[in-house]
Amino acid sequence: xxxxxxxxTASQVTALMKKAQGAGTEEAKAGYVKEVFxxxxxxxxxxxxxxxxxxxxxxxxxxxxxxxxxxxSNLQQTYLTRPTTLAVQGKLTDAxxxxxxxxxxxxxxxxxxxKTFKEGKTIRLDEVNLSKYKPQRLGKVLGxxxxxxxASDDFFSTLIQAGEKARGAKPDEAFKTAxxx
Numbered sequence: 001x002x003x004x005x006x007x008x009t010a011s012q013v014t015a016l017m018k019k020a021q022g023a024g025t026e027e028a029k030a031g032y033v034k035e036v037f038x039x040x041x042x043x044x045x046x047x048x049x050x051x052x053x054x055x056x057x058x059x060x061x062x063x064x065x066x067x068x069x070x071x072x073s074n075l076q077q078t079y080l081t082r083p084t085t086l087a088v089q090g091k092l093t094d095a096x097x098x099x100x101x102x103x104x105x106x107x108x109x110x111x112x113x114x115k116t117f118k119e120g121k122t123i124r125l126d127e128v129n130l131s132k133y134k135p136q137r138l139g140k141v142l143g144x145x146x147x148x149x150x151a152s153d154d155f156f157s158t159l160i161q162a163g164e165k166a167r168g169a170k171p172d173e174a175f176k177t178a179x180x181x
Contacts, residue, residue: 078102105161109154117150160174
């Protein structure tokens with residue numbers, strides 16, 4: 001049985017969704033939707049199957065090879081595949097600008113990754129079934145593998161966005177490209 005929302009929560013969710021509809025960028029929309037799911041998550045009860053799923057997911061991610069494969073794949077996508085694609089399309093200048101932008105963004109990407117790992121609140125809207133979204137509740141120690149994976153994804157997304165912006169892509173386009181990578 002679904003719990004009922006109180007008036008205050010319903011008003012808060014409605015206000016956030018209106019902001020999402022009027023947001024100018026995909027990144028802003030995603031931020032408002034994320035806030036809605038965080039508000040809703042506080043109202044939903046957590047069952048045994050949710051705990052088992054979270055535990056199982058973090059056990060899968062606790063293998064260091066999982067993280068190594070993720071980093072290797074993201075490195076290839078960020079610094080090899082995307083610039084090569086641009087070069088093959090005849091956009092050699094764009095490819096060079098992309099590489100330089102992605103390299104210059106390394107400090108910002110590190111800051112973003114550390115923040116993501118510390119907060120543990122990231123949600124990648126393109127990869128999650130939103131109807132079942134619940135941020136991890138296993139705590140800092142048991143939830144570390146999934147927080148590390150999210151931090152890694154944010155690190156590389158930041159690099160890709162910076163590379164795309166450096167070659168002249170609009171912020172919305174850069175965000176979409178980073179989320180697809």
